[in-house]
């Protein structure tokens with residue numbers, strides 16, 4: 132690709148003042164990100180901003196020499212002791228050698244001496260935003276260690292419904308296989324709790340862009356990106372002084388009270404004693420009004436607008452709890468910031484939370500060290516809301532409680548309206564961080580900081596509408612062989628609505644065309660009869676898969692085939708990475724500095740018989756096309772991963788569970804759709820890099836956000852997930868389209884959660900996709916290692 136002339140000019144101008152290209156590049160990159168590619172700003176005054184930023188970065192290098200390398204060593208020890216860290220490429224492989232088209236680690240003679248895994252040492256150089264840019268960030272941690280820019284709103288989980296209805300590429304749709312699978316129409320699974328409360332909206336990815344300010348120098352022992360020439364390397368973790376360890380779905384509590392930090396009592400413990408003070412609030416009060424009034428009006432006004440309980444004002448911070456009959460709850464914690472003196476700095480939320488939890492452990496003799504203050508507060512909100520609602524008018528449709536939502540950022544009526552317009556039923560629990568320094572009177576002194584937790588109803592969809600979209604007894608709305616129920620044994624949330632489909636649908640531009648004429652006789656078995664698995668010699672379809680069928684007569688994947696698939700995915704020694712000369716992913720980002728291809732895993736593919744074959748529908752070489760064959764259930768996970776999928780019966784090893792079904796998008800379509808949301812596509816990339824450069828309409832991915840099947844609920848587990856995805860060719864010999872099918876990697880017991888390894892690189896802080904805080908619980912968790920490192924680094 133021809134270099135961007137503006138980039139060239141920037142380099143040239145900097146060179147004229149003696150700054151080398153290496154120094155310019157990372158800073159320019161960061162500036163472009165920060166200024167949203169507004170070149171005019173960067174170019175103005177003969178690139179003054181750029182020059183300043185580079186100089187400031189240089190200064191910071193001098194004034195902040197790299198801290199102790201002890202942690203690095205610790206980390207090296209920690210990860211070095213892992214014999215072979217098993218990681219998946221694509222995102223993880225971003226810094227691997229990009230030379231050559233295909234790089235098979237097991238055949239590549241350039242493995243490093245130790246034979247241990249190459250985990251890409253991250254080159255830190257381009258992570259340093261110039262100090263002069265820091266004022267643009269919305270949140271900055273102490274010591275300039277980390278600066279975060281969070282989007283104004285996290286955005287809905289679902290994109291707006293596509294303007295073009297997706298069309299099915301399947302000629303005959305899925306053979307539901309009812310001949311062989313007795314459907315159990317009345318199976319309900321565990322009776323779900325009534326869907327009172329809107330989901331927290333744990334949808335696919337939540338977005339947030341993090342810029343990290345770090346020591347620019349490559350850390351000792353780290354081999355810079357462009358010099359890594361093997362597909363394996365030592366894992367040399369970076370220093371990570373602060374991480375985004377706070378899970379995204381937790382409610383950050385912000386209670387700022389200077390004296391509390393020096394040992395004074397916080398009034399938090401008084402929550403439970405305040406209940407008897409509650410009075411009846413006006414019924415018509417809307418949540419946004421509560422929030423709005425609390426953010427702008429005086430304390431006394433607030434007292435009249437909704438009923439509340441207040442902790443006596445001799446304590447320098449004040450707690451108020453207000454609830455309305457509609458289930459709206461406001462918890463307000465105010466402090467007198469004047470007490471802190473001129474140098475008082477707001478403690479971080481984590482600091483405060485830690486202090487509170489310590490206090491609770493000591494004062495209230497709580498024995499579970501893992502208890503969570505935020506959870507207690509959230510529970511309290513829900514309890515209050517429930518009590519209030521129970522006593523409220525019963526005339527609401529279906530007598531259902533309104534959904535709970537905790538509004539964020541000084542919610543106004545306008546915000547609430549916008550939420551409604553979104554159409555998605557996401558009800559995120561968030562904190563209203565409205566700071567109001569103008570409150571006075573009624574026990575407040577002039578300078579009052581205030582943060583509030585506001586619980587408000589969501590009215591995106593009526594309960595009838597919701598019932599229609601999400602039938603608790605069958606989330607598939609009859610689309611699968613089995614009913615798939617959903618249950619919530621934790622709280623009253625219900626899943627985000629989506630359109631259930633059992634076959635992939637083309638959104639618009641994807642080139643997926645099935646025609647019988649495309650399937651030549653050499654790609655099907657027209658002369659077969661009955662069940663191909665029992666034919667004397669392997670049929671044509673079997674020959675295409677190496678002369679052997681992938682399935683056993685029992686309908687599971689053969690042990691050796693499965694084991695090979697597993698090791699090709701998990702074992703870096705067996706991984707074969709295909710690198711595109713021009714990667715469709717990078718091409719679509721239209722970046723000024725397109726990154727080289729990060730590599731795509733080559734996989735074993737299953738070829739199933741199909742309509743043009745002579746065998747019958749019960750042929751043992753037709754498994755995925757027959758659809759879901761086991762009893763599954765969507766459930767709210769107890770460990771904070773949101774909704775998940777579990778099996779209700781024991782599954783044998785190698786069993787087909789379900790396919791990942793969604794809209795088939797081209798990569799540009801995916802990015803256009805998710806420009807603001809930073810979600811990761813599920814790529815159909817098994818052949819990328821193998822045959823030339825895929826055209827835009829051939830480089831495809833799946834998006835199950837709006838149209839999808841039950842696979843959209845499968846959560847991630849690092850490395851030892853009980854599902855593996857295997858490409859399955861059914862209707863078309865075109866390599867760019869196939870079915871992505873999930874098979875069990877081992878026996879799975881009834882009620883076990885089903886998981887797959889998304890292949891996320893939790894260390895890839897540079898990636899535009901903000902990953903979630905992994906709670907997979909695996910001993911191989913890649914995110915946990917990072918957390919451990921981070922904690923030790925901050926000690």
Ligand SMILES: C[S@@+](CC[C@H](N)C(=O)[O-])C[C@H]1O[C@@H](n2cnc3c(N)ncnc32)[C@H](O)[C@@H]1O
Nearest residue numbers: 333335336772773774844846847903905906907
């Ligand atoms: C494909 S969705 C899975 C279903 C999702 N849990 C839900 O409630 O709809 C992926 C999202 O689930 C959550 N998730 C999946 N695996 C997770 C894990 N191991 N730890 C924490 N969150 C996880 C993340 O929010 C992620 O973006």
